[in-house]
Amino acid sequence: MTTDLYGGRLDRAVRLREAGRAEEARELLLELRAEFPDDAVVAYQTAWVHDVLDREAEAVAHYRAAIAGDLPAVDLRDAMLGLGSTLRALGRDGEAAAVFERALARFPGDRPLRVFRAMLRYNTGDVREAVADLLRLLGETGGDPDIRQYRRAIDHYAADLDRSWLR
Numbered sequence: 001m002t003t004d005l006y007g008g009r010l011d012r013a014v015r016l017r018e019a020g021r022a023e024e025a026r027e028l029l030l031e032l033r034a035e036f037p038d039d040a041v042v043a044y045q046t047a048w049v050h051d052v053l054d055r056e057a058e059a060v061a062h063y064r065a066a067i068a069g070d071l072p073a074v075d076l077r078d079a080m081l082g083l084g085s086t087l088r089a090l091g092r093d094g095e096a097a098a099v100f101e102r103a104l105a106r107f108p109g110d111r112p113l114r115v116f117r118a119m120l121r122y123n124t125g126d127v128r129e130a131v132a133d134l135l136r137l138l139g140e141t142g143g144d145p146d147i148r149q150y151r152r153a154i155d156h157y158a159a160d161l162d163r164s165w166l167r
Contacts, residue, residue: 005036013032060083081113
């Protein structure tokens with residue numbers, strides 16, 4: 001982060017959040033948002049602190065402002081994940097699905113995005129796709145040698161969970 005533009009206040013707000021002093025961080029970030037309303041990084045940090053404080057409904061507008069701005073790729077991915085997750089938590093499943101689809105189009109194969117999309121799919125009753133997504137992720141990331149040994153079978157089951165492989 002650039003402390004010159006913000007006089008060190010953005011760095012201080014992040015440190016406050018990380019130290020568990022999220023309400024103090026929120027106050028400082030809201031001041032920065034008022035001063036720098038078009039700054040995507042400030043919007044992203046403001047959204048994040050609202051999520052930390054379980055103020056999801058207030059986080060949404062800040063996430064949207066951050067995503068509309070000029071964020072570095074890693075922050076953009078995290079902001080999209082945060083927005084999708086927050087919308088899911090608020091029960092705004094259609095909006096969350098659209099965010100995750102846009103995010104995965106921008107960051108294909110991103111594993112954390114895929115996990116959060118699987119949680120959304122579970123919430124919306126698309127249990128089959130949720131389980132298939134998670135099985136595919138397990139096969140890709142499983143470090144356990146016993147899991148790796150069964151990766152091919154896991155991948156086959158993930159492709160068609162309803163098929164009986166013994167017929």
